[in-house]
Amino acid sequence: MKKVGVLVGSLRKESFSKKLAQNVAMLFPEGYELEMVEIGNIPFYNQDFDDEDNLPAEIGEFRNKIAELDAFLLITPEYNRSVPAVLKNALDTASRPMTDNKWSGKPAAIISQSPGGLGGFGANQHLRQTLTCLNVPVLQQPEAYIGNVATLLNENGEITNEGTVEFLTKFVNKFVDLIEKY
Numbered sequence: 001m002k003k004v005g006v007l008v009g010s011l012r013k014e015s016f017s018k019k020l021a022q023n024v025a026m027l028f029p030e031g032y033e034l035e036m037v038e039i040g041n042i043p044f045y046n047q048d049f050d051d052e053d054n055l056p057a058e059i060g061e062f063r064n065k066i067a068e069l070d071a072f073l074l075i076t077p078e079y080n081r082s083v084p085a086v087l088k089n090a091l092d093t094a095s096r097p098m099t100d101n102k103w104s105g106k107p108a109a110i111i112s113q114s115p116g117g118l119g120g121f122g123a124n125q126h127l128r129q130t131l132t133c134l135n136v137p138v139l140q141q142p143e144a145y146i147g148n149v150a151t152l153l154n155e156n157g158e159i160t161n162e163g164t165v166e167f168l169t170k171f172v173n174k175f176v177d178l179i180e181k182y
């Protein structure tokens, strides 16, 4: 069984990213277990936590969770053309101590979304930059920029647009191919 952690870059109750995540999680084949990883309770990372061996419990728990997962699906909005702070904080937190980067070598895929037309391109690209630094093999193609997201979901949070479901199914299959290589 492969365990894929889903990290969502929005804490909003009615988040489009969360709704997309729930839809995409259902597209994985048998043999895959998807887990929504909580990132909203992690304190802002402070290097003193590690230097002074004084880790808040939530940080230790989050690092342990990342250590036990095999791959990561990151689904995020764009905040001011970049990655929302809550998601960047999660990435930074499990990247330290430097000798024990918990992300290293584990494959990941990125889906960015926006109610606007650009589909979170800036956040998606900035995430790729950080994941390269963390030694994470990122799914290169297809890239997933989900624009006009509000028009794609019904009142139950289900994706109603057939083309989008088809695209996301292909996306998941390619991600699974990548995971199987590691």
Ligand SMILES: Cc1cc2nc3c(=O)[nH]c(=O)nc-3n(C[C@H](O)[C@H](O)[C@H](O)COP(=O)(O)O)c2cc1C
Binding pocket: 009, 010, 011, 012, 014, 015, 016, 017, 018, 076, 077, 078, 079, 080, 081, 082, 113, 114, 115, 116, 118, 119, 120
């Ligand atoms: C602080 C902030 C900055 C934002 N910046 C952008 C942006 O750069 N590009 C964009 O397309 N949408 C931007 N938005 C709009 C978000 O895409 C929109 O609020 C979206 O619904 C957030 O995702 P969520 O539904 O998962 O919470 C911004 C929203 C906030 C709150």
